[in-house]
Each structure stands twice: as structure tokens, then as C-alpha cells.
Amino acid sequence: MRLQPLAVGASLAANLHWVTADPLVFLNGQVVAIPSWDLASSASIGTNLAALSKTGVDTSSWHHVKTSKCTLIGCLINAGVYNETHLFYSENLKKVDERQFAVPWTYRNEYRLEPGAGKHFFLKTHGISSRADIFLNGKQVASKAEQAGSFAGRTYDITKLVDKQNALAIQVHPTSYYHDFALGWVDWNPWPADNGSGIWRDVEVKQTGPVALETLRIVTKLGPTFERLKDPATVTLKARAENLENRAITVTAHGSVFAPFGRKAPITWSKQLTLPPRSVTDIVLETTVPDPAIWWPKQWGEQPLYSGALAITVNHTVSDSITQQFGFRSVTSKLNSYEDITYIVNHVPFQVIGAGYTPNIFLQFDPKKWEAELQYVLDLGFNTVRLEGKNEHPILYEIANRLGIFLMPGWECCDKWESWSYNHDLFLNPPPVWSPADYTIANNSMLHEAAMLQPHPSVLTYLIGSDYWPDERATPIYLNALKHHDWQTPVVGSASKRGYSPLTGPSGMKMEGPYDWVPPNYWYETDTPRAGSAFSFGSELGAGVGTPTLSSLQKFLSASDLQDLWKSPTKPLYHMSREGSEFTKREIYHNALVARWGAPASLDDYLIKAQIMDYEATRAQFEGFAAKWTAKRPATGLIYWMLNNAWPSLHWNVWDYYMKPAGSYYGAKTGSRKEHVVYDYVKKEVWIVDRTIDNFYRERSVDIQALGLDGKVKFESRVNVESLPNASRRVAGLYGSGALGNLTEGVFLRLVLRGRNPTVGNGEERVLSRNVYWLSKDLDRLRWDKTTWFVTPVEGYANYKDFNKLATADVTVGAERRGEKEVVVNLENRATVPAFFVSLELLDQAGNDVLPLTWEDNYVTLWPGEKMSLVAKSVGSGAWQPASVRVGGKNVKQTLAVVS
Incomplete structure (x- = not known):
């Protein structure tokens, strides 16, 4: 049974279930990834690609890889030769024999096509590390000099080489991180024994009619100021069209812009032009979107996504078509007087x-x-x-x-x-x-990556x-x-x-x-x-x-x-x-x-x-x-x-x-809250941070309280302040003798930010940020004059050893499911001392971590008598079977609570 084609321009890379009797591609404009590979080392099969790329070669002794892309070790994991868990245990990765990857390996696949008059076929590579020879049906498509560079995607016209039954053989050569344009690891981790050699991005086959399109570039232009972002926006669809025939061809270029979620009818338009024989012509179609929905980073707004489509028809028949997702957003940058860069998004x-x-x-x-x-x-x-x-x-x-x-x-x-x-x-x-x-390799690499990335609103720079x-x-x-690819960001x-x-x-x-x-x-x-x-x-x-x-x-x-x-x-x-x-x-x-x-x-x-x-x-x-x-x-x-x-x-x-x-x-999460209150260790000051861009000031209050290790209040204060959108400001100084100016022992400092937002809910005051510090009487002393490229030494350390003597805190725990993907954990510290650095781990029936998940907060410090409810949420679509929560802390004995 033939697979149903996807929408124009869509990819079938993830589909691994093509029936061998069906052609890999059968529509003009269709692009399909080679879905799987037979893989073998040249040590066992030799390097005669002319022979290996002919149909009917017996590959029963080869490794069989059920994925469209993988490096050599990744392929061997897929084929069951290696087990990732075993490789990662202790020093097992060292034991992989590097010598097996010091010779070329061949990826091979056979697939059907339907060649015929007016049909053209292309082989598209997107990432082979780092060099490869490519043969199809006994003929060379590209040498390792042409297919070079891990990001150097290339497009090869294979029309004259294809048949109904086709055999593709790609021989990848060993990669050197120092001598090839590869994907290296520097000092991040040990290097894999294969140095990442192999087909790590899809290899695709494309079918077109007499005119083929390159990648779609989408150029947008928004209003010139923040206040004018909703002005009509300009959208330009661009793609280079190649006339593959020895005759002039009159074509119609069709442009379409589809609004997010189909909320509005698509904007469609077209124009006719004549392409000279064997020529490349830049197709440019421009339109206006009257009320553009603006794409923002999540912290500032919504992410409406449009689609642009460009199709070429010859005599009312589609010759090629391409689609691409895009968003209306502007990114620029500037250098300040210190020559430090600042990015500006949608004029903010x-x-x-x-x-x-x-x-x-x-x-x-x-x-x-x-x-x-x-x-x-x-x-x-x-x-x-x-x-x-x-x-x-x-x-x-x-x-x-x-x-x-x-x-x-x-x-x-x-x-x-x-x-x-x-x-x-x-x-x-x-x-x-x-x-x-x-x-030349650098140029090919940049051309490919620019084409791949250009339309995405998520690309900052x-x-x-x-x-x-x-x-x-x-x-x-x-x-x-x-x-060349109309790059629009810095x-x-x-x-x-x-x-x-x-x-x-x-x-x-x-x-x-x-x-x-x-x-x-x-x-x-x-x-x-x-x-x-x-x-x-x-x-x-x-x-x-x-x-x-x-x-x-x-x-x-x-x-x-x-x-x-x-x-x-x-x-x-x-x-x-x-x-x-x-x-x-x-x-x-x-x-x-x-x-x-x-x-x-x-x-x-x-x-x-x-x-x-x-x-x-x-x-x-x-x-x-x-x-x-x-x-x-x-x-x-x-x-x-x-x-x-x-x-x-x-x-x-x-x-x-x-x-x-x-x-x-959880330290990073606490430090990156949208609205937050912060302690400056050096100046002993409290700062409020507001990372929103709402165009109004908001009334806020900050409760400041210091507790000794015995749980007694050392200092407390409340400060009322207005937050400044997209800014930070000083709230209070704690360097006086009545605050933190002359500490004689360690203390806990709790900062609680509260506020009302007149545009949300009923305007009731709520906690926006809660932040607890543990402070020593002395700061760590840095030797700035001894700074190296990787660290600044410390010549004197803060002393937190008194915190080891904290009395044990009595924390009660209750846990219950809330809906299909949430668990609520209720904590109460019944002790007279803080419960320091309380951690929560969600476990399944076997006692294994339930992952991936997010906690509303974790590694929290509870004041004496304080109650707190924390929510865990499932991330992704995997199984969510929490059975218990394990709770412990610096001065809290580990306990296990059943999730009810």
C-alpha cells in the first residue's frame, strides 16, 4: 500500500515503514529521507563503491540500522552491537577499540523510484562527518573532496543516474577533530572512539519537474518602534529557481502565507515569469499582513507561528514546492560605550x-x-x-x-x-x-546552515x-x-x-x-x-x-x-x-x-x-x-x-x-525568576528584579527576616517598593549593626517578595518570590590578582561549619496526585529551628526516579512552623507513575511518603 503524501514541502524523515514495492518519492516537490541503512566496515567489504552501489548486493552479513541518521557508534548501538548504558558505566568507553574506526565505513540502501520524461531527482546531504564518497547505481555522485565538512550540506542532480531500482552507497572516512571540519568535543567530555564519523543528519531524495527550487527564505519587516509593532508587516518569500531544461520555460510562482491556527484565510498571490534555459533565477514574492501577530520569547509573550509556501507550476502542473514556518519578530543588537553587546527584541x-x-x-x-x-x-x-x-x-x-x-x-x-x-x-x-x-568547505558549511536556520524566529544570532x-x-x-540567504539577525x-x-x-x-x-x-x-x-x-x-x-x-x-x-x-x-x-x-x-x-x-x-x-x-x-x-x-x-x-x-x-x-x-531556577528579590553578598544589599515588559509600575513589598541557627529572629523589616519593568533596583541595605553588619555567627536570611497585579485575578497580594540564604560572618576572599583563564583562586573561605550543628528539624510530609500529570507535596516544619535545604525526589513503585519532571521549587529551607505546598509536574508524554516521594535535608532525616 502506498503511503499518503504529506502536505507540500513536508519531510518524511521520521517514517521508517516504506513498503519496498513503493517508490521512495513519487510527487514533484516531495523530499524523503533515506529511512534506514545497511552498514559495514571497509575492512570486511572493501572500498569498491562502484560494485557496492549496484542493486542486488548481498548485505545479510552487514549491520542493519533502523534509523535515517547515526554516527558509526550510534549506528552500532542501534544495531545492538553496543549498549549505551554499558558504555557509559565507569571507564567502559575507554575499552571501545578505536582501530575499527580508522578505516572507511559504508552506509548502503536500496530504494525504488519512478523515473520518466520531465522528472528530475536530487540527492541532498545535510551532515556527514567529515568526508564521504557517494555512489549511486555504480556511478560516482561525489568524491570526498566535494562532500567535505560536517555541516556542508550539498545537493546533487542524480536524474541521469536513477533507475526504477536504485542502490546508494556512501563511504564515510575517519574524522580528525584537528584536521577536519567536524563536530568536536574540545574538553567537554571524553571523545567517542569514532570521532563522530558518519551520517549524522538525513540524506534525502527529492523529485521535481523541469524547474527546481532551493530553500525558502522568508524576510519580514515590522513596524519601526515598539508602539508600532502592530502596523502592517511585509513578508517576502524568496527562493532560487533552476530551469533544468535546455529551453526557456514560462512558470507561475504561487505564494501563500498561512496565519497561526488557521484563524484567518491564507493570503495567496502569484506572478508569471519566463526562465531562460539552464538558468537560476531568484523568485521574489512580496505581500502585506495587515495585523501581524508578534512572536515573543516566552518570558514576554506568545509565539504565533505562520507558514510561508512557494510553489512553481508549469502548464498548471506543480514542478516544485516548498514550505517553511516563520514568525514576526525583530532582533537587532548594539554596543554600549564599554563595547558590550545588548540584543534588542521587538524594539525592547x-x-x-x-x-x-x-x-x-x-x-x-x-x-x-x-x-x-x-x-x-x-x-x-x-x-x-x-x-x-x-x-x-x-x-x-x-x-x-x-x-x-x-x-x-x-x-x-x-x-x-x-x-x-x-x-x-x-x-x-x-x-x-x-x-x-x-x-570552500567553510563556505559550503555556512551556506547550508544559513539556509536551514534563516526563517526560524527562535534564532537570535x-x-x-x-x-x-x-x-x-x-x-x-x-x-x-x-x-546570500537574507540573514536578518545579528x-x-x-x-x-x-x-x-x-x-x-x-x-x-x-x-x-x-x-x-x-x-x-x-x-x-x-x-x-x-x-x-x-x-x-x-x-x-x-x-x-x-x-x-x-x-x-x-x-x-x-x-x-x-x-x-x-x-x-x-x-x-x-x-x-x-x-x-x-x-x-x-x-x-x-x-x-x-x-x-x-x-x-x-x-x-x-x-x-x-x-x-x-x-x-x-x-x-x-x-x-x-x-x-x-x-x-x-x-x-x-x-x-x-x-x-x-x-x-x-x-x-x-x-x-x-x-x-x-x-x-534549583539554584539557577531561583536566580532566574521573572520577578525576584536578591541579596548582594558584597554590599549586603537587597535588590528587586523585574524581567517583564509590562508598561506599568507595580506596587511590591519585600519582607526581610534573619534567623539564627537556634531559630530566633535576629532582624526583620518590611520595605514597600515599586517594581520597574525590564529593570532591577536597590531595595534596602542590611549592613547596619542591627541587621547583618556585624555578624558573629551564621544566620539564615529570608527574602519574600509580595505584590498585587491589577490586571491579573482579583488583585489580591500574593507571594511572587521566596528566597533563603545561609550566610557566614565572613565572605570568601578572592585573589583577583591570581586569576587565570579558568578560575580565580580563593585565599580565605567562609565558614559554614556551624550549620552542621543545627538541631534536627521535624518535617511532616503528605503527597497526593492532582490530575493525570501532577503531584502535590505538603510540608510542615514542626521544629523550632529551620529545616535546612529540604529536597524532594519523586519515585515509582520500584524506587526509581520519575523523570523527566519539574518541581515548583526544591531544596527549600522552611522556617520554624512554616507550611509549604510544592507541585511536581510531568514533562513530556512518557509514563507518569509516581508512587512515593522521598524527602530529606541537611538537618532533616530522610523519609518516604506514599503518594495517595
Whole structure:
């Protein structure tokens, strides 16, 4: 039975169930991914692609891969040769034999087509790492010199090569991160044994009539000011049309713009033109949308998505057609007097708050996980994700379009992409000089990525450099490629201030660390701006935290690995960074933990102290940047290092590989609230943060209360204040002798933000933010003069050891389901002392974590007598079978409550 065609321009990449008797494509304008592969090493099958690409080859002894795209190891996992769980356990990944991937491997598939008069066929590649030879039906389509570069998608006319039954063979060559344009891992994690070689994005077949269209570019123009955003908007549909025949052809170009949710009738129009023989003509169709629905990042509004479609007909028959999702939004940028970049979205200054993303170490295609990850991003209060050299697949951008999250794609650092004579940080020194062929690969790569990304409203910018800027030959290549595809958002020369091309000007971004542990007061040392503290745009920086909880650790660490985690701080740990980097040990972190909280008595003691450290570190960083958004030298953006991990890791994440949020997650979530109240550790001041853009001031109150470790009130006050939209402001100083000016012991500080919103509900006062700090009488003392590229040393530590002596708190727990996808947990602290750092974990009947999920809040500190209800919500469409909730804390005995 023949599959029903999708809507014009849609992709069939996910469909793996084609019946072999049916053609792969059978309609003009249809694009279909090769759905599966037979895979074998040249060590066993040789390299005669002319023979291997003929029909009827016996592949029964090959590996059979039921996916359209996978790197070599990813394919072998799919075929059952390897098991990811086993590979990730302890040091098993080391045991994979790299020699098997030192030779070419061949991907092969047979499929049917219906060639005939007037039909044309194309083979489209989108990502093969890093070089490949391509043969079809015994004939060469492309050599490894042509199909080169992991992002260099190409389109090959295969019309003269196709038959009814077709055999495609793609031989991928071993990838070198230092010599090829690949997807590298720098020091993020150990490198996979195959170096990511393979077909990691779809290979597609397209059928057209006598005229074929390239990708659709959609150019929008909005009103010139915020007040005029709803003015009629201009939409221009553009695509290059190729006349494939040796005769002039008169065509009709049909344009369509479809409104979100079908709320309005589509706008359709057309024009006729004649294409010269064997020519390429840019089709341009322009229309006006009278009342555009504006796309906003989620923190500021809705995400209405339009669709644009362009079709070419010849003699009333469709020759080719393409569709693309888009949104009405404007993104620009400017440099302030300090040459710091500020992004401006829909004419409103936009503080970037986000983190750096990584795909799976084997580049596995997993849209369900991406959906859950971006739901986490929203739950955290982030608005942006940076993709350094990991531009992923179109579906990731489609998810981000729908959810209202900005993405920052760009090229990666530290390998062939930045092999410039002035880059002295590369492993190979002197760096390999780019050849003329390399500039061609760079051009092909930028052309492909620009075409893929251009229409998506979720794309904030493109970084054509990371640690270093491209040279004076590569820079115009990148800029011209982006211009070729009508790029509309800012192009940034690099993510650092090391230098720049005159063609781009200064980047306005800093990359001065840290990447390892620093104390919370680090971020507030801004009177004299230093290193990574909260000023300018920090393109990648963080305190190097992200310790998984015990249930996650036990999935990938052996008993001896767990011992090393808390007992051997000077020993390199395999689940940190790549061997040989500065980040294979937890020594800096461990030394701070011991000095501040005391030597751990057990693994459990170590982990609770680690979660406290992680929470404190991420909260301070995000709060510091939020509070300094409207400072004299503003903190215009923050990309936390990192968002997630490519495999189970012991640092550099906001949530762990298994999607379990812990201390670093909830610290970041607290620090990134839309309306929030913040404590400045350095100046002992309270600040209010308002990240909305509502055009009215709102009355707010801040309750400030300090408690001693005995639970007695040390200080309390209420301050009334008006919030300023898209701004921060000082509320109060706590440096006086009656407040926190002369601490003699540790205290808890609670800040509660309350307010009324006349436009929401009945205007009753409600809690908008609740924030609890644990404070030592002394701050950690930083040695700024000893700052390195990755850390600022600490010469004297804050002392939190008294917090270990807290009396045990009595916390009662009740849990019940609410609807299909929620659990409510009710807590009450019946003790006379605070219940410090209370954590909640939702478990199934077998005692395993229920994931992915979000908690309204977690790792909370309850005042004596305080009650609190916290809601857990399921993320995604997976099974939701919570049976119990495990509750524990620094001074709270672990208990298990049944979910009723």
C-alpha cells in the first residue's frame, strides 16, 4: 500500500515503514529521507563503491540500522552491537577499540523510484562527518573532496543516474577533530572512539519537474518602534529557481502565507515569469499582513507561528514546492560605550539569560528529549540556549519556535574551525594553515546552515567565531553566505574580546571564565569590573558545578568510582572532562567544600554538602547578572557553562544526563525568576528584579527576616517598593549593626517578595518570590590578582561549619496526585529551628526516579512552623507513575511518603 503524501514541502524523515514495492518519492516537490541503512566496515567489504552501489548486493552479513541518521557508534548501538548504558558505566568507553574506526565505513540502501520524461531527482546531504564518497547505481555522485565538512550540506542532480531500482552507497572516512571540519568535543567530555564519523543528519531524495527550487527564505519587516509593532508587516518569500531544461520555460510562482491556527484565510498571490534555459533565477514574492501577530520569547509573550509556501507550476502542473514556518519578530543588537553587546527584541532591550547546550556524545537523534530539555529551559526561567558548533537538526529549532526560546548557533572553538595563525591555544601548535579547499568547505558549511536556520524566529544570532574570530579571508566568506540567504539577525565575530575583523567590529562578548568553582560573592565584585563577574555579556562562564544525586551516580559509577568522588580529590576522574584538560579533577571544588563545610564523613554527607554548594553557586551567578542588568555598566547577557552533558558527567550541567534536576538546577531556577528579590553578598544589599515588559509600575513589598541557627529572629523589616519593568533596583541595605553588619555567627536570611497585579485575578497580594540564604560572618576572599583563564583562586573561605550543628528539624510530609500529570507535596516544619535545604525526589513503585519532571521549587529551607505546598509536574508524554516521594535535608532525616 502506498503511503499518503504529506502536505507540500513536508519531510518524511521520521517514517521508517516504506513498503519496498513503493517508490521512495513519487510527487514533484516531495523530499524523503533515506529511512534506514545497511552498514559495514571497509575492512570486511572493501572500498569498491562502484560494485557496492549496484542493486542486488548481498548485505545479510552487514549491520542493519533502523534509523535515517547515526554516527558509526550510534549506528552500532542501534544495531545492538553496543549498549549505551554499558558504555557509559565507569571507564567502559575507554575499552571501545578505536582501530575499527580508522578505516572507511559504508552506509548502503536500496530504494525504488519512478523515473520518466520531465522528472528530475536530487540527492541532498545535510551532515556527514567529515568526508564521504557517494555512489549511486555504480556511478560516482561525489568524491570526498566535494562532500567535505560536517555541516556542508550539498545537493546533487542524480536524474541521469536513477533507475526504477536504485542502490546508494556512501563511504564515510575517519574524522580528525584537528584536521577536519567536524563536530568536536574540545574538553567537554571524553571523545567517542569514532570521532563522530558518519551520517549524522538525513540524506534525502527529492523529485521535481523541469524547474527546481532551493530553500525558502522568508524576510519580514515590522513596524519601526515598539508602539508600532502592530502596523502592517511585509513578508517576502524568496527562493532560487533552476530551469533544468535546455529551453526557456514560462512558470507561475504561487505564494501563500498561512496565519497561526488557521484563524484567518491564507493570503495567496502569484506572478508569471519566463526562465531562460539552464538558468537560476531568484523568485521574489512580496505581500502585506495587515495585523501581524508578534512572536515573543516566552518570558514576554506568545509565539504565533505562520507558514510561508512557494510553489512553481508549469502548464498548471506543480514542478516544485516548498514550505517553511516563520514568525514576526525583530532582533537587532548594539554596543554600549564599554563595547558590550545588548540584543534588542521587538524594539525592547533583551537581557540574555541561558546556558550552553551539548548533544548526545554519539549525536543521537532524540526529539522527545529535546522537547523535555527545552521545557526544562522554560521552567528554569532561561530565555536562550547557546549551540557552540552543535547546530543540531531543524526540528530542534521548530520546538524552540513553538516554546519561545532563543537559540544562538555558531561555530566551535579549539579545533580546525579556529586554526588561525594567531590562535596559540590549539593542541597543535603551530596550527595547520587553512588550504584553499578549506575555505570552500567553510563556505559550503555556512551556506547550508544559513539556509536551514534563516526563517526560524527562535534564532537570535549567529557566532561565526567562538574563542577566536575568523581570519580576513574566512570572515567575508561567512558574511556573504549569510547575506546570500537574507540573514536578518545579528552576526557576531566571536564570543570573546580577543580580537575582531573590521568587517564585524567588536563582538561585545567576554570569555574570561570562570569554568571552575568560585564563591557567590565573585559575581558581585563589579565596582572594579573583573573577569567573569556580573558585567558585560558573558558568553560562557560558570562555577563548574553540577553534581548528580546518588540515584544518578549509581547508574554510571562503580563502587570504587564513588569512593574516589569524595575521597580522592587529586585523582583524575574519567567522568569529568577529556583526559589532559584542566578539569579532570574536583580538587578546587573539594578544597572549598572541606574548608567551608568540613570534611565529609560519608558519601551521603559529601553529596548533601555538594548540592548546597551547587545551589549556592548557580543562584549567585544568575542573581548577580539579573541584579546588574541596569547597572552603570550593565550585565547584558549570561550563558552559563553548561546546560547539560553529552554523557553522564560530574560537573558542568544544570541537570544531569538522566534528566534529573538537583542543586545546580534549583539554584539557577531561583536566580532566574521573572520577578525576584536578591541579596548582594558584597554590599549586603537587597535588590528587586523585574524581567517583564509590562508598561506599568507595580506596587511590591519585600519582607526581610534573619534567623539564627537556634531559630530566633535576629532582624526583620518590611520595605514597600515599586517594581520597574525590564529593570532591577536597590531595595534596602542590611549592613547596619542591627541587621547583618556585624555578624558573629551564621544566620539564615529570608527574602519574600509580595505584590498585587491589577490586571491579573482579583488583585489580591500574593507571594511572587521566596528566597533563603545561609550566610557566614565572613565572605570568601578572592585573589583577583591570581586569576587565570579558568578560575580565580580563593585565599580565605567562609565558614559554614556551624550549620552542621543545627538541631534536627521535624518535617511532616503528605503527597497526593492532582490530575493525570501532577503531584502535590505538603510540608510542615514542626521544629523550632529551620529545616535546612529540604529536597524532594519523586519515585515509582520500584524506587526509581520519575523523570523527566519539574518541581515548583526544591531544596527549600522552611522556617520554624512554616507550611509549604510544592507541585511536581510531568514533562513530556512518557509514563507518569509516581508512587512515593522521598524527602530529606541537611538537618532533616530522610523519609518516604506514599503518594495517595
